[in-house]
Amino acid sequence: MTHHRFSSRQTLAHLVLIFGAVIVLLPFYVMLTTSFKSSVGIASGTGGLFGAQELVLDQSCVNLGGSEQDCLTRPLIDNYHQAFTAAPLWRYLLNGVIVTASIFVLQTLIAVPAAYALAKLRFWGRDAAFGLVLFCLLIPVHAIALPLYLMLAKLGLTNSYAALILPWIVSAFGIFLMRQFFMTVPDDLIDAARMDGMGEFAIIWRVMLPTAIPALLAFAIFSVVAHWNDYFWPRIVLTGDRNLFTPPLGLREFKGDLDGDFYGPMMATATVIVTPLVVAFLLAQRRFIDGITLTGMK
């Protein structure tokens, strides 16, 4: 009897969790299925996940003078084709990669030496410097967007990669995280390296950093996820130049000229933007979840 009660409780737990999962997955389903459908299929709400895939006319092909016969295509292909041709989506993706990679590399170059000094070296002002780091942890960059924007505008830097990257290159959190990690590295390791005649720089990059790979990886995941998905900051510092748009901005622009016919290509764009991180997450779930929890405080 106990066994029976237990299993019915398990079933109930599964039912509740499945209901939650349906709601969590709903927008992903809507996104995918809409990106597969023609505007007719979207308006009627029929066709299941993949839609009817009835032949549709590729408008850009017709505009280029193709005959109707040659220009017939499937909705799925048409939507993704339009996503990449109606807007420079490849360019947006490239910008996303450039910006996220630059931010992470610069954050590392600045945070790791500082973290090492704060953890392992004795120098005048160390406590004050660490106090500054702790204080800066309390300031969300989004909150000071206005003065940052003004400073960049005064320097003539808005609408540039610099504007997208510079405000993020120093991460109080990155310094804090790496410092906590370096504290656990035994001093003997550093002393031995010094005995071997290594300079402080060599110690940082060749002795300390290799021991801190797990922390650095966690920070990398945190940083890349935050900046690939960030919409607020690019929205503020980019006003005109489409060539600098990051993926979320590109998608937002798509939404700007919305009418019924555009849902298919728009959802195709959304799918393309969301896919890289979701796939990376599915491939390395443990690392992502550990990384995001470790770096939870932003």
Add this chain to the structure above:
Amino acid sequence: MSDVLMSALPRARRNARPEARQARAGAILVSPAVILLIVILILPVAVAFVLSFSDYTLGRDTLEWVGFENYADIFTRSSYRKMIVATVLYVVITVPISVGLGLGAALLIRSLKVGQNLYKTVYFLPVMASLLAMAIVWEFALHPTLGIVNRTLALGCGSSLELWPWYARSCAEGFPLWLGDRDYALWTLAFIGIWQSFGFNMVLYLAGLTSVPRDLYGAAEMDGVRAPWERFRLITWPMLGPTTVFVVTITMIRSFQVFDTVEALTHGGPAKSTYVMIYAIYEKGIAQNLVGLGAAITMLFLGFVMLISVAQRRFVERKVHYQ
């Protein structure tokens, strides 16, 4: 700790010269970070503070000092009162539900014999996906006529669901416009915020649950604590105290910063019902170039965030568990 070790064990090779070298190296290594922290984080706070007492606009060389006029505007004009109401309401709706669902999901998942990882993965997916992209998808799902939500709800018309007055009325007069209705818009945005964030809280709670010592439950059982609810109330919940403080703080600070969904879906409307602070800073300070006003809202916002952090520290100092 390393300081203590260093001074307690004076080593022969740690003579004066290497120490001076270490002091110089330390200062050099830490200075880029310190300078950047000051320029990128501290200076802007000072700039916002100073400009909040002015009527500065970008592109004009002069400015006038207006004293507390910008602050007075915020606290007297109805549109800014609505801003504070919308922000606080959004936080008050989002935080308890997101934290509660995170905890509930974590407890349910921990109790499972099979499928733990599957649910964990599914619930964490929204945390990975671009909020802007998913907000646009939700907007489409909530579209009054094309959207899957209202289409699905309409299927229930004529069934016993109509016993619920709201449902019967909606069947007769049409289901809500969600984002287009001032009574529903903020709740709809809060729903999207909860959808996006509770998986994150779940993961933090799962980590917290693994650190609750198993033998506590055994000891409680010996003392006659058998009902699941009693076990939760007496052991799990108190032991999760530190996790809860942390989760609540993060969720609060993040929901105070809600912007993507507002900018993309409602622009603060309808009737300013979703006019949250970060959106107001963007609209006033940047889009409309009313820098003084935007700076004053920025200071108010920073005040809120600092208040949350200070409250968190207080809580932690009071030793949240075993109290």
